[in-house]
Amino acid sequence: MSRIEGVLQTLKGQGRKALIPFITAGDPHPDETVGLMHTMVDAGVDIIELGVPFSDPMADGPVIQLACERALKHGTSIRRVLAIVSEFRKTNNATPVVLMGYLNPIEAMGYEAFADAAVEAGVDGILTVDLPPEEADQIAPLFAQRGLDPIFLLAPTTTDDRIRAIADHSSGYVYYVSFNGVTGAAKINVDEVAAKVDHIHKLTALPVGVGFGIRDAETAAAVGRVSDGVIVGSVLVDTIARNQTDIDALKRALTDLLNPMREALDSLAS
Amino acid sequence: MSVKLTEEMLTALPDARGHFGAFGGRFVSETLMDSLMTLEREYLRLKKDPEFQATFDKDLADYVGRPSPLYFAERLTRETGGAQIWLKREDLNHTGAHKVNNTIGQALLASFLGKKRIIAETGAGQHGVATATVCARLGLECHVFMGAEDVQRQSLNVYRMKLLGAKVHAVESGSRTLKDAMNDAMRDWVTNVDDTFYIIGTVAGPHPYPLLVRDFQSVIGRETRSQSLEKTGKLPDALVACVGGGSNAIGMFYPFLTDESVQLYGVEAGGLGIETGQHAAPLCAGRPGVLHGNRTYLMEDEDGQIAGTHSVSAGLDYPGVGPEHSWLKDIGRANYVSVTDDEALQAFRMLTLVEGIMPALETAHAVAYAVKLAATMDKDQMVVINISGRGDKDIHTIAQLDGIEL
Numbered sequence: 036m037s038r039i040e041g042v043l044q045t046l047k048g049q050g051r052k053a054l055i056p057f058i059t060a061g062d063p064h065p066d067e068t069v070g071l072m073h074t075m076v077d078a079g080v081d082i083i084e085l086g087v088p089f090s091d092p093m094a095d096g097p098v099i100q101l102a103c104e105r106a107l108k109h110g111t112s113i114r115r116v117l118a119i120v121s122e123f124r125k126t127n128n129a130t131p132v133v134l135m136g137y138l139n140p141i142e143a144m145g146y147e148a149f150a151d152a153a154v155e156a157g158v159d160g161i162l163t164v165d166l167p168p169e170e171a172d173q174i175a176p177l178f179a180q181r182g183l184d185p186i187f188l189l190a191p192t193t194t195d196d197r198i199r200a201i202a203d204h205s206s207g208y209v210y211y212v213s214f215n216g217v218t219g220a221a222k223i224n225v226d227e228v229a230a231k232v233d234h235i236h237k238l239t240a241l242p243v244g245v246g247f248g249i250r251d252a253e254t255a256a257a258v259g260r261v262s263d264g265v266i267v268g269s270v271l272v273d274t275i276a277r278n279q280t281d282i283d284a285l286k287r288a289l290t291d292l293l294n295p296m297r298e299a300l301d302s303l304a305s
Numbered sequence: 306m307s308v309k310l311t312e313e314m315l316t317a318l319p320d321a322r323g324h325f326g327a328f329g330g331r332f333v334s335e336t337l338m339d340s341l342m343t344l345e346r347e348y349l350r351l352k353k354d355p356e357f358q359a360t361f362d363k364d365l366a367d368y369v370g371r372p373s374p375l376y377f378a379e380r381l382t383r384e385t386g387g388a389q390i391w392l393k394r395e396d397l398n399h400t401g402a403h404k405v406n407n408t409i410g411q412a413l414l415a416s417f418l419g420k421k422r423i424i425a426e427t428g429a430g431q432h433g434v435a436t437a438t439v440c441a442r443l444g445l446e447c448h449v450f451m452g453a454e455d456v457q458r459q460s461l462n463v464y465r466m467k468l469l470g471a472k473v474h475a476v477e478s479g480s481r482t483l484k485d486a487m488n489d490a491m492r493d494w495v496t497n498v499d500d501t502f503y504i505i506g507t508v509a510g511p512h513p514y515p516l517l518v519r520d521f522q523s524v525i526g527r528e529t530r531s532q533s534l535e536k537t538g539k540l541p542d543a544l545v546a547c548v549g550g551g552s553n554a555i556g557m558f559y560p561f562l563t564d565e566s567v568q569l570y571g572v573e574a575g576g577l578g579i580e581t582g583q584h585a586a587p588l589c590a591g592r593p594g595v596l597h598g599n600r601t602y603l604m605e606d607e608d609g610q611i612a613g614t615h616s617v618s619a620g621l622d623y624p625g626v627g628p629e630h631s632w633l634k635d636i637g638r639a640n641y642v643s644v645t646d647d648e649a650l651q652a653f654r655m656l657t658l659v660e661g662i663m664p665a666l667e668t669a670h671a672v673a674y675a676v677k678l679a680a681t682m683d684k685d686q687m688v689v690i691n692i693s694g695r696g697d698k699d700i701h702t703i704a705q706l707d708g709i710e711l
């Protein structure tokens with residue numbers, strides 16, 4: 036069983052929902068990322084999605100675009116991101132880490148070299164925004180052989196046939212994008228999300244995480260009620276942007292954001 | 306390596322997943338997949354629909370003014386002292402470039418799909434103008450994304466788009482040029498996918514765009530083929546076209562791919578010189594990667610981050626290229642070369658003074674290379690240059706280089 040499956044099963048047994056933060060690796064500086072990861076674990080998160088910075092993040096809004104720019108300015112290459120995960124693993128062997136990014140840095144490194152290095156570093160899952168399962172036929176077996184969970188996106192526009200096919204190619208969890216748009220937009224409609232996630236649950240046994248548009252305890256609870264986990268990104272990245280120069284203040288601010296979300300999710304526990 | 310291409314090989318490409326050999330494909334976020342698959346299905350149906358094709362042909366004739374002439378540049382030929390140089394006059398199209406062939410086709414597709422809101426990216430502004438034009442004609446809402454730097458250097462076209470009723474969005478992110486305009490157009494599309502049709506301006510992007518843009522632009526090569534046979538009794542020996550994303554080049558090349566005797570030359574922007582790294586020549590100096598929905602040759606750093614580009618011409622200032630060109634390069638069917646900013650500027654002046662035809666700075670790259678090439682060829686041979694657009698939009702850039710305030 037992969038680390039991701041283990042964590043999600045345990046949560047399910049407890050009737051609890053996963054809290055999954057996203058931050059861009061290397062933002063505000065690659066030397067700080069491991070510390071921020073530990074801070075988030077202390078605040079009660081279950082799985083960490085770590086963004087691999089890319090020069091042209093087409094699916095992201097301005098908040099994460101700027102995070103990529105800050106990270107790249109300090110030389111946060113994909114190899115550096117893997118080194119960050121290795122460093123994190125020295126003191127944390129429990130919290131799953133999912134790398135989320137775009138395909139080109141992986142292409143440039145080479146599929147096999149990347150898959151090897153990811154396992155070596157202690158990465159658990161890979162979510163590549165611009166890689167639909169149709170184009171993953173070369174890389175997917177490399178992930179499978181190494182026990183890396185490929186995590187694919189589902190969207191409001193995804194048809195039932197595709198939901199089934201994508202779930203077949205996924206392990207760990209599937210990531211439902213709550214609305215048509217880029218990260219950081221604020222247009223989540225909880226009723227629509229509830230209906231769609233309900234429907235997805237009928238088509239696959241995999242846990243469903245929901246991301247995009249979750250920014251506080253209230254939206255986390257509303258979405259947590261209907262899903263297996265919530266992914267929180269832009270609001271954290273925005274907090275990083277606003278506290279770039281004072282890392283202690285930044286850690287406090289992240290904790291202050293995540294604590295109420297954790298409590299709100301746990302108050303749903305049945 | 307060079308492969309003899311046959312009709313069967315060509316009709317098999319792109320394959321069902323939009324691949325040209327190792328290139329092309331559909332690398333987009335899930336939200337867009339359904340729209341792209343619908344577009345593919347509808348396009349493949351309409352491609353065979355006589356009514357759709359008849360409407361397209363009629364618009365090209367009556368609205369664009371096709372066929373565009375194939376003109377013998379007698380004086381340029383004499384000055385060059387080599388092969389006969391002929392010009393395929395896409396600059397005479399309505400709106401002044403080849404871009405309109407494609408926007409007519411895609412706007413027609415949008416109408417068949419019932420989409421009322423159109424978005425487009427633009428570099429030089431020619432595709433933006435051509436999109437705004439067809440939107441004005443069809444009464445469609447039009448949003449054009451343009452890098453803030455290009456808004457500056459192509460201000461004339463920005464104003465043209467505004468007069469045509471389009472909203473121009475200046476893109477401030479990244480390098481503030483064409484690739485960033487395309488990023489923001491994709492972001493808009495993901496957000497408004499239900500009611501919006503994205504008219505991509507070149508043979509790049511996810512499948513089926515490289516296919517359908519190539520089909521719409523192939524009218525250039527088909528006309529060139531028949532005009533050449535009619536006027537000279539033979540096929541040209543060489544075709545030369547500039548390559549930004551590669552739409553005017555593929556439009557010219559495609560109908561000649563199985564004619565082995567016809568040499569194909571795609572001319573990329575060499576900027577300050579390939580050796581300086583300040584250029585926009587992914588086929589000459591890049592390597593394969595994935596950007597904007599397809600796998601193709603790219604300019605990137607070691608870590609797979611997209612590299613900055615430089616060209617005096619906004620329309621060539623792009624780090625990628627259409628996937629079919631990547632394939633043609635790898636199988637050795639087409640040659641990809643580059644000329645520098647300075648060579649292009651000289652060619653701009655030369656064609657203007659010698660033939661009274663002022664080419665776009667993009668086009669001037671093709672002219673510069675063709676003149677060098679023709680000089681090495683026999684007098685009874687024939688080179689055709691795709692004059693992809695006219696140079697009015699670049700007059701400010703030229704004047705500025707001359708130190709003149711207009």
Ligand SMILES: Cc1ncc(COP(=O)(O)O)c(C=O)c1O
Nearest residue numbers: 431549550551552553620693694
């Ligand atoms: C006149 C002209 N030629 C060429 C190009 C380059 O595009 P493509 O390579 O798709 O033909 C442009 C793009 O703006 C253009 O305006």
